[in-house]
Amino acid sequence: MSRSQVVLRDATTADAHDLVGLWADLMRRPSVGTATDDMVAIIEAATASDDDRVVVAECDGAVAGAIYLRLSVLSPINLEPVVQAISPHVHPSFRRRGVGRALMESAVQYAEERGIGHVAGASLSSSRDAHRFLARMALAPQAVLRVAPTHVVRAKLTVRRPAANAVGHRQPLGQVLAQRRSLRRQRESV
CATH class of the missing domain: 3.40.630.30 (Gcn5-related N-acetyltransferase (GNAT))
Structure with a gap:
C-alpha cells in the first residue's frame, strides 16, 4: 500500500x-x-x-x-x-x-x-x-x-465528613477515651 x-x-x-x-x-x-x-x-x-x-x-x-x-x-x-x-x-x-x-x-x-x-x-x-x-x-x-461534575464531588465530600461534625459537635470516641485516660493519670499522680 x-x-x-x-x-x-x-x-x-x-x-x-x-x-x-x-x-x-x-x-x-x-x-x-x-x-x-x-x-x-x-x-x-x-x-x-x-x-x-x-x-x-x-x-x-x-x-x-x-x-x-x-x-x-x-x-x-x-x-x-x-x-x-x-x-x-x-x-x-x-x-x-x-x-x-x-x-x-x-x-x-x-x-x-x-x-x-x-x-x-x-x-x-x-x-x-x-x-x-x-x-x-x-x-x-x-x-x-x-x-467529575461539581455536584458529584460535592456529594462525595458531604458523605466523607466525619460523623461527629454532623451530630452537634460531639468529639469522636477515640478523643473522648484519650481524655479520660489522661484525667485518670492525673488523678493517680496526685
Missing part, C-alpha cells in the same frame, strides 16, 4: 463540521446552538491567538486528522514553557498512512519555531491507541487529570 501525501494546514471555519466528526467524544453537548457552532468559535479563537493553532491534515483532499496546539507552561506550579499537542486524532479510514506522525511533526516544528524545549501530548484516557502512539513518540506520562 502506498502512502498518500499528507498536507498540513491551519484549520478554517469551513473545517468545523469535519473537526466535530473527529473530536465529537471530546466536545460538550451545547445547550444552545450546535457542536459545529462551538467548533467555529474554537477555530476563530485559535486563529486570533498568538499562542494557539488548530492544524488539519489532509490526504487526497479530505480531512484525515487534526491536532490542537497551544503554547503554555507545564503546570501552574512548573513554569517551564511547553507546546501542548492536544488530541492528535486521525480519522479511522486514514490510519497507518503517516497522518499521526505528520501531526506530531507540526507540534515539534511549532515548538522549535518558538524556542520551546518540551512538547506535551494529551488524549482521552480511554484511547489505548492514542496512548501507545504518544509513547512511541517518546512522550512519557507526567500527570493524571481527573474530572
